[in-house]
Amino acid sequence: DTGVSQDPRHKITKRGQNVTFRCDPISEHNRLYWYRQTLGQGPEFLTYFQNEAQLEKSRLLSDRFSAERPKGSFSTLEIQRTEQGDSAMYLCASSLGRAGNTIYFGEGSWLTVV
Amino acid sequence: AQKVTQAQTEISVVEKEDVTLDCVYETRDTTYYLFWYKQPPSGELVFLIRRNSFDEQNEISGRYSWNFQKSTSSFNFTITASQVVDSAVYFCALSEAGTGNQFYFGTGTSLTVIP
Numbered sequence: 001d002t003g004v005s006q007d008p009r010h011k012i013t014k015r016g017q018n019v020t021f022r023c024d025p026i027s028e029h030n031r032l033y034w035y036r037q038t039l040g041q042g043p044e045f046l047t048y049f050q051n052e053a054q055l056e057k058s059r060l061l062s063d064r065f066s067a068e069r070p071k072g073s074f075s076t077l078e079i080q081r082t083e084q085g086d087s088a089m090y091l092c093a094s095s096l097g098r099a100g101n102t103i104y105f106g107e108g109s110w111l112t113v114v
Numbered sequence: 115a116q117k118v119t120q121a122q123t124e125i126s127v128v129e130k131e132d133v134t135l136d137c138v139y140e141t142r143d144t145t146y147y148l149f150w151y152k153q154p155p156s157g158e159l160v161f162l163i164r165r166n167s168f169d170e171q172n173e174i175s176g177r178y179s180w181n182f183q184k185s186t187s188s189f190n191f192t193i194t195a196s197q198v199v200d201s202a203v204y205f206c207a208l209s210e211a212g213t214g215n216q217f218y219f220g221t222g223t224s225l226t227v228i229p
Contacts, residue, residue, distance in 0.1 A: 033216075033217075040221070040222075041221055041222075042118075042205050042207075042219030042220050042221050042222050043159070043205070043217075043219050044219070045216035045217065045218075048215045048216065055215065056215045056216065058216070089157060091159065093159075099209065099211060099215055100145075100146075100147040100166070100209050100211060102149065102161055102164050103161075103217060104161060105151075105158060105159040105160075105161075106158065107156065107157055107158040108157045108158065110157075
């Protein structure tokens with residue numbers, strides 16, 4: 001299977017701890033996106049990379065959040081000093097080429113902050 | 115303001131019934147793209163269809179069909195002869211050419227097909 005993969009699928013952490021999620025996009029895709037989804041809501045945009053450059057960040061992405069895509073392949077999303085409000089599913093997606101093309105999602109990483 | 119509105123929060127139908135999921139969007143761009151995704155209980159968002167703003171032809175794929183009407187800013191999705199496997203949350207999404215780096219999703223419609 002060469003779809004978008006995310007790791008870990010589930011993470012339970014104590015408030016104040018740091019967590020990191022990894023995303024491996026579809027191999028030929030140059031664009032990579034992070035979204036967040038809470039129960040009963042649609043995905044909300046967090047940030048976007050074109051190759052290794054982070055070109056756009058949502059206001060939802062507070063200073064405690066940082067994302068990287070060091071070699072233009074996989075990406076990591078780190079949340080520092082987690083809060084209960086960070087509990088959500090973090091979705092990674094990738095696409096090829098220009099804006100408006102279809103984005104393909106991974107299975108998501110569920111985060112529970114206790 | 116919400117760019118994509120899915121007014122139906124939950125729908126239940128009996129197997130083999132037809133069901134239509136509504137999507138209304140808002141944009142000032144003349145070039146934009148509309149999408150439908152399916153999210154089964156496993157959580158992964160599965161791509162179903164993409165339409166651009168210049169193509170108003172309706173599309174049919176098996177039991178699925180989509181009706182795009184620019185005059186009413188709607189992009190509705192119909193499942194014919196529903197099956198239990200169609201039970202999922204369905205999301206409509208908008209991508210604008212002017213700000214094409216992010217997709218705007220509706221809040222989703224949860225469809226339950228009762229056997």
